Amino acid sequence: MYNEFCQMHHYTNGMVYYGAFPTGTGKASECVGCGACETVCPQQLPIQKLLGDVARAFETTTR
Ligand code: SF4
Numbered sequence: 001m002y003n004e005f006c007q008m009h010h011y012t013n014g015m016v017y018y019g020a021f022p023t024g025t026g027k028a029s030e031c032v033g034c035g036a037c038e039t040v041c042p043q044q045l046p047i048q049k050l051l052g053d054v055a056r057a058f059e060t061t062t063r
Contacts, residue, residue, distance in 0.1 A: 029055040
């Protein structure tokens with residue numbers, strides 16, 4: 001959803017879908033920063049940083 005949002009010039013359909021997920025279902029802001037995913041990511045993505053980007057884009061009303 002975030003990839004779509006970025007690649008399609010802030011196209012907001014993904015934001016609508018994301019908003020339908022209730023808190024407690026794994027939203028980006030719920031990352032506890034353990035780093036476990038980054039140790040096994042085959043693409044070596046900065047997952048914690050990227051989840052912060054998602055939370056800022058989709059979970060705040062002002063950007
Ligand atoms: S750092 Fe990765 S594994 Fe740990 S809580 Fe966040 S998303 Fe989940």
